[in-house]
Amino acid sequence: MPRDTLTQEQIVRTAVRLLDEEGLEGLNMRSLGKRLGAAATAVYWHVKNKDDLVLLAADRVWQEVELPPLDPEDWRSTATAMAGRLREMLLRHPWLVQAISSHLLWGAGKARYDDHLLGVFETAGFTAQEADRAAGAVVTYVLGNALGASAAACLTRRFRRAGEDPEERFRETLAEASGAAEAFPRLRARLGTGAATEYAGAPDGSYAEGLRALLAGLRPAGGGTASGTSRPAPGAVR
Known part of the structure; x- marks a missing residue:
């Protein structure tokens, strides 16, 4: 061309x-x-x-992340939807987590998301500083949760380029990790329970439970409308 x-x-x-x-x-x-x-x-x-x-x-x-309408009366559900849609995007494009740690990234797409997430908290009565902290906590939580998938994708490509079987390497690593865990009682009790069945994986429901706990602890100092109900928002990850 x-x-x-x-x-x-x-x-x-x-x-x-x-x-x-x-x-x-x-x-x-x-x-x-x-x-x-x-x-x-x-x-x-x-x-x-x-x-x-x-x-x-x-x-x-x-720009792929859809933004839900702001709802000051149910801001936690809106924040849950915002977090879930960001997570879905990061799982579709696991290289972005790598890029965030190695490149200076900015632009209208990210600014659009950040501005709307700040709006979720400000319309619920958070001050500008409180909204900054709350939005930062949510994005940091989602990025941390997506790190495992990003690492697994990166390692899979690396093993394939080296002519190795990624699944076999992951199985071997999990077996070695299980051996190391035997010396520790809490980890030993979880061996064989399915708590960690894939490399960089997490127990089922850990993302949703962690996000609920995070949002439950956020509230404006002045009260505002932070009693937000818990009905699921469209696009929310459960």
Whole structure:
């Protein structure tokens, strides 16, 4: 594809697909150009470098997150939906968790999400400072929860590139981890119960329970409408 027929939109869309399949380590201008049917040099007419491309790709996937209507009377359900939809996006694009730790990311997509999440708390009576802290706590919790899936995806690609069977490596690691846990009574009691059946996995329901506990502990100092009910919001992760 000649450079004058390429668009930044095409490049970014293709970069997201490449990142989903190959991760940050698999993204380079040559591979991207091949997928686009263009020379790598043609891509540079539309993006400055790889870092710029990651920034654009990250902003694109942030735009995927649907924003629920603000509801000051049931703000906890709205916050649950916001967190759940962010988590779903991060699980679709596990490279973004990697990128957050290695790139300076900003853009309209992330700003749109952050502004709406602040609105969830401010409309419920939180002060600006309280809303900042509450929003930060929610996003940090979701990012931490998505870290396991990101690590598993990264390791899977690494093992495959090395010609190894990822599933076998994970089974071996879990077996070794179980052996190490035998010396500790609480962990030993959980062996064989299914509490951890996959690498970087977590017990069923731990995400939803942790988020409920986090939101239950958040409330505006002045009272506000923080009694928010617990009916599930559309898109909420249970």
